Amino acid sequence: xxxxxxxxxxxxxxxxxxxxxxxxxxxxxxxxxxxxxxxxxxxxxxxxxxxxxxxxxxxxxxxxxxxxxxxxxxxxxxxxxxxxxxxxxxxxxxxxxxxxxxxxxxxxxxxxxxxxxxxxxxxxxxxxxxxxxxxxxxxx
Numbered sequence: 001x002x003x004x005x006x007x008x009x010x011x012x013x014x015x016x017x018x019x020x021x022x023x024x025x026x027x028x029x030x031x032x033x034x035x036x037x038x039x040x041x042x043x044x045x046x047x048x049x050x051x052x053x054x055x056x057x058x059x060x061x062x063x064x065x066x067x068x069x070x071x072x073x074x075x076x077x078x079x080x081x082x083x084x085x086x087x088x089x090x091x092x093x094x095x096x097x098x099x100x101x102x103x104x105x106x107x108x109x110x111x112x113x114x115x116x117x118x119x120x121x122x123x124x125x126x127x128x129x130x131x132x133x134x135x136x137x138x139x140x
Contacts, residue, residue: 005084005118006075008117009072009118015027015030015031020056028056029052032119035048037121038055038123038124039125041105042140065095066092067094068090070109071090073088082112084113087107087108091104098133099132101131101133101136102130103129103132103136107126108124109122109123
């Protein structure tokens with residue numbers, strides 16, 4: 001069942017995906033809380049919007065064709081606490097010197113409703129496949 005809150009979160013996720021596709025870190029940050037915490041598919045944990053934006057900028061510089069798409073499957077809210085859970089699937093693609101890479105899996109995002117809008121408070125990305133060159137053969 002779609003609720004107004006889940007529709008707002010879906011729209012925010014679409015804006016986040018569009019910002020990533022455009023490599024627009026300022027727009028990406030607008031969807032995050034200042035104290036966002038991200039656990040990447042490699043297990044790397046990064047805290048804070050500024051640190052996560054720098055990490056994204058580094059990826060975009062190192063791999064100019066980087067794309068990350070998160071597709072929500074289920075969004076549930078607990079509005080008395082202004083919190084929501086988003087479960088979905090993600091796919092990342094880019095080209096390394098030894099060829100294209102495609103990696104993906106599942107994710108869980110925690111959203112908080114602050115100042116009349118939903119923002120991402122935490123994300124955890126679990127890899128379930130990796131196709132491509134050396135990147136996929138190396139265990140992080």
